[in-house]
Amino acid sequence: MSTTIATENAITWFYACNVQDVPANGGVCVKYGEEQIALFRFARRNEWYASQNECPHRRQMALSRGMTGTQEGEPKIACPFHKKTFSLKDGRCISDPAECAITTYPVRIENDRVYIGVDGASEC
Known part of the structure; x- marks a missing residue:
């Protein structure tokens, strides 16, 4: 369950999960209102990223199950169905x-909790 913690500079930060809930070098899907994020x-790089879960190619909710990696240092996700890659x-x-x-x-x-920032106008 997500909980909004703060709004700053038109960004609302909500609690998504705990660090240990996300596999190292993998992804999960988080619900925020009607949105799937x-x-x-990226455990190797100690970096975190979030994107829409819907692949725009065929409009499937699948990006969280895609393959993570880098291309010329750019972190990317590849759709598990169509292999389209996104920065x-x-x-x-x-x-x-x-x-x-x-x-x-x-x-x-x-404090080992993961927060995602969304547009302050988004409704939960």
Whole structure:
């Protein structure tokens, strides 16, 4: 269950899960209201990323189950069905520049708890 903790600079931060709930170098799906957000833990780099869970190619909720990796230092996620790859920094489609970008969200860790930042106008 997500709990909003703070709103700052038009970003609402909500509690998504505990650090240990996300597999090292993998992802999980987190619900925020009606939204599905894919949350990724790059344990090797000690970095966290979040994006929409829906792959824009065929509109399937699957990105959280995709393969994480890097391309020229850029963290990316590959859709498990179509192998389209997206930057987890800015959401652009790396494998097909004509493909729609995905939405990305900021992530922060506090006391082994993971928080995701969403647009302050989002309703839970």
